Amino acid sequence: MIPGDPSGLRIPPHSEEAERGVLGSILLDPSSSLDKCLAKRLGADCFYDRRHQELYEQLVDMNQANIPMDAITIGEWLKDKKALDKVGGYDYLVQLQDSTLVPAHVEFYCDIVMDKRLYRVLIEQSAETIDAAYKGEDDASTLVSDAEANLFKLSEHGAEQIPDWKESIRNAFIEVENTDPNQLINGVTTGFMGLNERLGGLAKTDMIVLAARPAMGKTSFALNIAENAALGIHGDAVPVAVFSLEMSREQLAKRMLFCNARLPIHRAKGRGLTPDEHAKLTAAVDRLSRAEIYIDDTPGLEAVELRSRARRLKSRYGIGLIVIDYLQLMNYSKFAKDGRQRETMAISGAVKAMAKELEVPVIVLSQLSRAAESTGDNIPKLSHLRDSGAIEQDADMVWLLYRPSYYEKGDQRNTDNLAVLDVAKFRHGATGEVKLSFIREYTRFEDRTEMEDDFSPVDG
DSSP states (O other): OOTTOSSSOOOOOOOHHHHHHHHHHHHHSHHHHHHHHHHTTOOGGGOSSHHHHHHHHHHHHHHHTTOOOSHHHHHHHHHHTTOTTTTTHHHHHHHHHHTOSOGGGHHHHHHHHHHHHHHHHHHHHHHHHHHHHHHTOSOHHHHHHHHHHHHHHHHTTSOOOOOOHHHHHHHHHHHHHTSOTTOOOSSBOOSOHHHHHHHSSBOTTOEEEEEEOTTSOHHHHHHHHHHHHHHTTTSOOOOEEEEESSSOHHHHHHHHHHHHHTOOGGGGSSSOOOHHHHHHHHHHHHHHHTSOEEEEOOTTOBHHHHHHHHHHHHHHHOOOEEEEEOGGGOBOHHHHTTOHHHHHHHHHHHHHHHHHHHTSOEEEEEEBOGGGGTSTTOOOOGGGBTTHHHHHHHOSEEEEEEOGGGGOOGGGTTOSOEEEEEEEEETTSOOEEEEEEEEGGGTEEEEOOHHHHHTOSSOO
């Protein structure tokens, strides 16, 4: 029963005239009209009348079989397929032809038919949501997220046909052929030459886990990548969304501003900036103002709520990269009662599903367990990820960040700026280390030079 309808017998939205117009146009001008319908992605399920569904499906099949189409051949085809009676017989075919005045208007008829289908699907999905809400078996937040996802799919005209396998293979080959051999990256830039060279950029749908022990600079590194991607350093600029569950928007903005200006963050206190520092800060404001960075600092976000917010940002601003700081601060109340490990597994799965749905790379920060510091060399490993099983399984890439000199004793501690990013898992390529420089004064990571490596006390 449809809400507001006392009889419960409302007829779903449809246009008999438009459906007749589409089919009559195809019967009068088969080749041209059917091509226009297929270009519009009109499917048999768009028709309300079952006779029309059957006839359109048969006409498409006939076209695929490369059989010349006219009144006689179409009739014979339907007769051979035992579908003539299902579509109303010869008399109904003649009625369809006679009721169509201008076959050239077939595209407009298609639009009407597809709009009516959208109404029907919307009603169906809304009824399912209402039914689920009455049952109360799922969390309300989950229902809202699912309903929102369905609405976004509807706005894109519903479920699309799965591409043909031959087409997928052909497109993959064309992409390889058209790739510029001198092009360093194909995905979103990290802004670091060494990392771009190893990864080829951050690919769509990838979930990248950036893990480190506290004080290694993982938040700074993630923000550096966000800034580089938004500014288009060594690649094309993309809008970036940052979900900060630990720091406020104001703190992150100030941190990025001083980092970009290459000034120590402690200079933000008081008004003692020198003219040179003020000039650097002003220049940084000008540079960062050109970047599209959207910061959501809502604490303790639920996984379904974060996914919903990311979906809106993608729809509104065309987000090309998402950064989440950090995974252990996210919640998934539905699984909380099953223990933190099960909850983390659900969060990790939700993050990966979000990356796939929105077709953007997602960098999610994660803590490493203390076990990383119990080994003799303090070098982190995949097994040191907290609740590592689920996170490691879902991730397309896992980056382990550490700074060797942080663990040196006495005067040697933090004397070298070497930072090592270990690409410990890479689903689409080879693993390995990338050396970077960490400038502690303004918490910024930069590409490492050969000169720095030559004089590295850690490397001997």
